[in-house]
Amino acid sequence: MELFWYIVLMTMLTIYVILDGYDFGAGIIHLFFAKNEKDKKAITNAIGPFWDANEVWLIASGGVLFFAFPTLYASSFSGFYLPLIMILWLLIFRAIGLELRGQIHNKMWEGIWDKAFGISSLLLALFFGIALGNVVRGVNLGMVTNGVSAHEPHYFFLPLWNSTFSPHAEHLGIIDWFTLLLGVIGVVALTIHGANWIIFKTNSDLNEKLKKVVFNLNIVLLALVIISLFIWHIIEPQPFHNFLDKPWLFIFPIITFTGLFGIFKVKTFKKHGLGFLFSSLFLFGGLTSTVASIFPKVLPSTNNINPDLTVYNVAAHEYGLSVGVYWFVIAALLVGVYMFVQYRVFRGKMDDVGYGEH
Secondary structure, eight states: OHHHHHHHHHHHHHHHHHHHHHHHHHHHHHHHHHHHHHHHHHHHHHHHHHHHHHHHHHHHHHHHHHHHHHHHHHHHHHHTHHHHHHHHHHHHHHHHHHHOOOOOOHHHHHHHHHHHHHHHHHHHHHHHHHHHHHHHHHHHHHOEEETTOEEEEOOOOOOOTTTTTTTTTTSOOSSOHHHHHHHHHHHHHHHHHHHHHHHHHHOOHHHHHHHHHHHHHHHHHHHHHHHHHHHHHOOSTTTTTTHHHHGGGGGHHHHHHHHHHHTTTTGGGTTTTHHHHHHHHHHHHHHHHHHHTTTEEEEEEESSSSSEEEEESSSSOHHHHHHHHHHHHHHHHHHHHHHHHHHTTTTOEEEEEEEEOO
16 A cells, blocks of 8 residues: 555656646746746746646645655655745745736836746746755755764754755755756756747747747756766665666656657647647656656665665555545546646637736
8 A cells, every 4th residue: 555655646746746847937937038028928828727726736745645654744844844934935926926916017016026926936946856856865864973863763854055065964955966956957847848838828929939948958958867867876876776676667767868859859849739748758757767766765864874764664554545545536536527627628729818917
C-alpha cells in the first residue's frame, strides 16, 4: 500500500507542476514580454479560467502527504518552514494580482498588480526548482553535529542559506549553488511551458515572438540539464544506480529528452498544441526521472548517523492506507469529471474570455 500511495502522491504533484506550471510560466511571460494592454489581456485570458483550479492539486497533494506519509509531512513542514511560508505568500500575491488588477482602471494600480503577478510567478518557479534540489541533495536529519544527533532522526531545520553556500556543508541551507541551479532550470522550463500554453490557447500578436523565445530558452535549458547531470555526480556518487539495476526506468529519461528536443521544432508546428505537449513531456519525464533515481528515498540524509526517510519508514499504518483507497477512488472520479467539463467548456482559443474585466 505504501507504494500505491507514493505513486498517487507523485502523480498528483506531477499534474500540479504541469498544470500550475503553465500559470507560472505565463506570469513570467507577462512580466518580461507583455508590453501593451492587448498582450497582457491575452495572457490573463489564457490562464484565467484555469489557474485557481490548478492550484487545488497542490492542496490535494498536501492532504495525501498528511494522510499517507505523516512522518514525512511532519518532518518536511517543520524543516522547510521558512520557504513554505514564503511560497504561501507568493501564491497569495499571485492570486490577488490577477483578481485585483481589474478592480480599478488606473495605470499605477494596474502596474502594481501586474508586477505582483509576474514577480510572484517568477519566484514560485524558482522556489519549486530549489525545493526539488533540496529533495535530491538531502538534509541533515537529526541535526547531527560532530557525529552527534541533536534531535530525533526525522527532525531537521534549514535556514534560507548558510555562509558557505555549499551543498556539502554539515549544516545546510535551503539555497546553495546546487539547489539554485535546479531553481534556474525550473524558471527556464516553466517559462517555456507557459509560452507554449499562450501559443496554444490564444491568437495573440505575441505568439510569433514567443516561438523565438521558446527556441532560444530551450538551448539554455538543454545546456543547464546537461550541466546538472554532470554536477549530480558531485552530490550523489552513484546517481543512476536505480536505472542500471532496473533498465526499464530509462523510459523516463527518454521521455524527458523527447520533450526537450521536440520543443526545438516549435517554429514549425502547424498545430499550436504540440509545443505544450512537448514541454509537458519534458516536465513529466524530468520529475519522474528524479523520483526514480532516488527511490525508495523520499528525503535523503546527508549524515551517516540517521537513516534516509523512505517510502516505507514514513508511511501510515496499513489499515488506514487500505481504507483510504475507497475514498480516493471517489475523489478521483469527481475530479476527473470536473476537469473534463472544465477543459471541455474552455476548449479552443481564449482570446475573447475577458478574464478580470470589471
